[in-house]
Amino acid sequence: MKKVEGYVYIMGDNISTDDIVPSHCLTLRDSMEMAQYTCEAIEANFTQKAKNLNIIVAGDNFGCGSSREEAVNVFKVLGIKAIIANSFARIYFRNLINQGIPGITYQWDPRDFTEGDQIAIFLEKGIIQNKTNNTEFSFIQLPPFLLAILEKGGILNQLREKI
Amino acid sequence: MSYTISEKVLLEHSEKEDISSGEFIECSIDMVMVHEQLGGRIHQEYEKLHLNRVWDPSKIFFILDHWVPAPTVSAAQMHQDCRRFAQKYQFIHNMGINEGICHQVFPEKGFARPGMLIVGSDSHTTTYGAFNCLATGIGATDVCVVFATGKLWFKVPSSYRIHLSGNLPEGVMAKDFILKFIGDISTKGAIYKSLEFYGDGVQSLSMDGRMTISNMVVEAGAKFGIFLADEKTRRWVKRVSHAPFKAVFPDEEASYEKKFNYDLSDLEPVVAKPHSPENIASISKVEGIQIDQAFLGSCTNGRLEDLRIAAHIMKGKRVNDKTRCIVIPASKKIYMEALTEGLIEIFIKAGAVVGNSTCGPCIGGHLGVLGKDEVCISTTNRNFIGRMGAPSSQVYLASPATVAASAIKGYITDPRERVKNK
Numbered sequence: 001m002k003k004v005e006g007y008v009y010i011m012g013d014n015i016s017t018d019d020i021v022p023s024h025c026l027t028l029r030d031s032m033e034m035a036q037y038t039c040e041a042i043e044a045n046f047t048q049k050a051k052n053l054n055i056i057v058a059g060d061n062f063g064c065g066s067s068r069e070e071a072v073n074v075f076k077v078l079g080i081k082a083i084i085a086n087s088f089a090r091i092y093f094r095n096l097i098n099q100g101i102p103g104i105t106y107q108w109d110p111r112d113f114t115e116g117d118q119i120a121i122f123l124e125k126g127i128i129q130n131k132t133n134n135t136e137f138s139f140i141q142l143p144p145f146l147l148a149i150l151e152k153g154g155i156l157n158q159l160r161e162k163i
Numbered sequence: 164m165s166y167t168i169s170e171k172v173l174l175e176h177s178e179k180e181d182i183s184s185g186e187f188i189e190c191s192i193d194m195v196m197v198h199e200q201l202g203g204r205i206h207q208e209y210e211k212l213h214l215n216r217v218w219d220p221s222k223i224f225f226i227l228d229h230w231v232p233a234p235t236v237s238a239a240q241m242h243q244d245c246r247r248f249a250q251k252y253q254f255i256h257n258m259g260i261n262e263g264i265c266h267q268v269f270p271e272k273g274f275a276r277p278g279m280l281i282v283g284s285d286s287h288t289t290t291y292g293a294f295n296c297l298a299t300g301i302g303a304t305d306v307c308v309v310f311a312t313g314k315l316w317f318k319v320p321s322s323y324r325i326h327l328s329g330n331l332p333e334g335v336m337a338k339d340f341i342l343k344f345i346g347d348i349s350t351k352g353a354i355y356k357s358l359e360f361y362g363d364g365v366q367s368l369s370m371d372g373r374m375t376i377s378n379m380v381v382e383a384g385a386k387f388g389i390f391l392a393d394e395k396t397r398r399w400v401k402r403v404s405h406a407p408f409k410a411v412f413p414d415e416e417a418s419y420e421k422k423f424n425y426d427l428s429d430l431e432p433v434v435a436k437p438h439s440p441e442n443i444a445s446i447s448k449v450e451g452i453q454i455d456q457a458f459l460g461s462c463t464n465g466r467l468e469d470l471r472i473a474a475h476i477m478k479g480k481r482v483n484d485k486t487r488c489i490v491i492p493a494s495k496k497i498y499m500e501a502l503t504e505g506l507i508e509i510f511i512k513a514g515a516v517v518g519n520s521t522c523g524p525c526i527g528g529h530l531g532v533l534g535k536d537e538v539c540i541s542t543t544n545r546n547f548i549g550r551m552g553a554p555s556s557q558v559y560l561a562s563p564a565t566v567a568a569s570a571i572k573g574y575i576t577d578p579r580e581r582v583k584n585k
């Protein structure tokens with residue numbers, strides 16, 4: 001995975017895993033069904049909007065709270081390709097990488113992105129291109145160790161090759 | 164090289180000669196704790212590896228605690244999947260549904276000992292740091308990696324040194340300290356950091372109180388919340404385990420990214436207002452807010468010390484007519500001790516509902532879910548939108564003393580007067 005392209009979905013600070021997957025649907029057995037509740041209490045029509053907007057751009061401490069990995073999986077099910085945030089909560093960041101979704105830490109300025117912007121992320125170069133407003137920003141690349149996990153589409157794929 | 168406690172434990176569990184913060188390393192895991200997540204994503208993902216074994220069935224601790232006994236058909240099915248998996252892979256430490264909440268039962272059964280490296284499928288696995296071991300939460304995929312290999316990648320964190328001095332005043336609890344700390348540094352203030360607690364203030368804290376602090380470090384984003392071991396730690400661990408252990412101390416020259424000093428005797432009762440644990444207000448600022456429910460329990464504050472102070476405040480009193488009070492001891496062991504001490508009778512006579520040991524209301528699971536616009540004061544650790552029920556419900560986090568005093572009044576109130584007037 002070298003390049004990710006998509007459209008920006010803007011979210012705020014401190015989005016918790018409780019916000020992303022409310023606990024009342026944690027016992028649901030079907031991930032499609034669970035995904036229908038994604039962000040239900042904090043975003044109107046998340047699932048509808050996510051059909052067109054597939055790169056989340058968020059503020060500080062994204063994914064704080066519970067370790068529930070469902071909070072990564074519902075995004076995956078809904079077609080979210082990457083998440084850019086000022087900062088990530090630790091467990092959430094691991095869960096993203098482990099499931100093969102790039103988590104990009106980048107302190108962004110409101111002028112950098114508007115919802116709906118078309119962007120491309122070059123993972124190895126550490127560059128985000130905003131094609132809508134013709135700008136480019138650089139971020140600190142993920143270490144090779146994590147890029148290798150993303151390259152395989154997640155840590156379990158990598159593990160399968162080793163065992 | 165000079166190391167902090169967390170660097171020492173990580174180094175010990177890796178094959179490296181030396182390490183420094185920011186580095187990625189692979190470590191061997193001493194124990195992994197799993198709960199209902201096993202029947203969520205873990206079992207499905209693990210089966211895809213077609214391994215038919217786990218690396219070491221004696222190093223897995225499995226418990227059902229979030230929704231026990233199962234309140235819904237889907238929870239019951241999740242439990243079935245968990246049990247099937249535990250049986251198939253011959254888990255040795257299978258706790259079932261009636262032992263209590265993971266973070267209480269795990270140390271009670273002697274699995275948290277100084278120097279260990281422990282991970283768990285729950286963010287509050289940090290609780291075991293109270294016992295001078297490194298413990299942190301991981302997601303389902305990481306659990307699969309540990310099940311398969313016994314190893315996991317870690318980024319070596321940098322550390323914050325938190326020096327505690329003095330004694331907590333009467334009616335002020337470890338919970339008030341950790342809430343204040345989170346309010347001071349914010350919910351993102353310690354992302355990825357290891358918090359290490361030192362100073363003579365540590366010795367003045369009970370093990371129960373230290374567990375409350377380590378439990379909530381994750382609310383500031385921290386990876387570990389680790390205490391120096393002292394006589395109290397040794398006594399506690401020896402009571403529950405015969406396994407040998409060695410306390411880990413930091414090197415004198417160890418480097419810390421930041422240092423903090425807190426005098427525990429300066430503290431007062433505080434609450435975290437909706438909808439964030441960093442939203443701290445001193446008790447005087449929220450005095451008088453009407454409450455529909457008061458909840459005493461969870462892995463943060465369902466321990467004996469918590470039940471004792473609450474019972475002391477509630478003895479011979481009645482829970483306010485407009486308020487429901489729910490008490491849930493964090494484990495069966497604590498429940499039995501509270502029974503012997505007569506605490507449960509005090510709660511029941513005061514009009515509280517006493518439930519079996521489970522997470523229950525803490526995640527809005529069962530046994531006291533909040534309705535629309537309802538207000539709850541709770542000893543739990545998170546007050547995010549909808550955490551305990553309806554999205555419009557409001558949760559104030561507080562100490563067991565504050566929750567008990569508020570249950571009697573029917574509004575949020577300062578517990579200090581009630582503690583004094585025994």
Ligand code: SF4
Nearest residue numbers: 287461462522525526
């Ligand atoms: S009591 Fe609450 S915070 Fe603790 S493990 Fe259970 S759900 Fe999580």
